[in-house]
Ligand SMILES: Nc1ncnc2c1ncn2[C@@H]1O[C@H](COP(=O)(O)OP(=O)(O)OP(=O)(O)O)[C@@H](O)[C@H]1O
């Protein structure tokens with residue numbers, strides 16, 4: 001579904017991505033693990049068509065994203081839902097309006113239809129009845145769930161998650177993991193999850209990739225990934241107390 005080929009990206013003289021190649025299969029969850037500051041968020045923005053690489057190509061359904069005209073790229077972006085690192089809700093809008101927002105911008109649905117879709121998505125993330133709450137009145141876990149619901153409003157085929165569970169306690173982390181797994185299955189989504197939470201990543205992944213030194217150091221299904229003989233991968237897994 002998505003293919004990254006030999007991606008290079010620098011900011012001034014800082015090289016962040018250095019010849020990165022990765023295939024992201026359709027209808028599966030790919031988890032990208034890696035230490036802080038290695039370029040995970042940069043990679044997601046590159047996939048989303050928001051950050052042109054200095055070199056290399058990003059193919060989406062066979063078409064190179066950054067060779068497309070602006071209008072075609074905008075159309076391609078409609079395939080994506082994005083759950084941002086900090087939930088990125090609109091602070092002055094209540095939960096209902098946060099979810100209605102993408103529909104108001106991109107569709108001409110009447111209010112009745114908008115309401116029906118907002119209610120449906122809220123139920124899916126177990127937040128029915130919280131429509132009038134402001135983001136500041138919600139817990140971190142609830143905000144993450146609103147962020148997920150909002151990312152699904154336009155029925156994307158691909159959902160990108162930037163650190164969906166960072167800052168949550170282990171039980172909430174597990175419930176968000178389960179929600180991602182359920183949502184992925186239910187809509188047969190292609191999910192890309194960026195995380196430095198190893199346990200969480202291994203739990204939800206069909207495929208795991210380790211981003212280190214600007215490239216993919218190791219990848220494979222979780223049960224193979226944990227047997228990696230790469231020193232850095234072993235260190236990362238051991239530090240997270242994962243049995244290898
Ligand atoms: N727009 C930008 N301009 C300049 N430097 C940037 C920009 N975006 C990212 N960087 C730099 O690129 C590097 C990688 O950043 P990125 O946000 O992708 O890290 P990350 O792996 O997502 O880290 P974390 O796990 O902490 O979120 C950092 O050193 C960051 O300062």
Ligand SMILES: [Mg+2]
Pocket residue numbers: 040041042085162
């Ligand atoms: Mg990041």
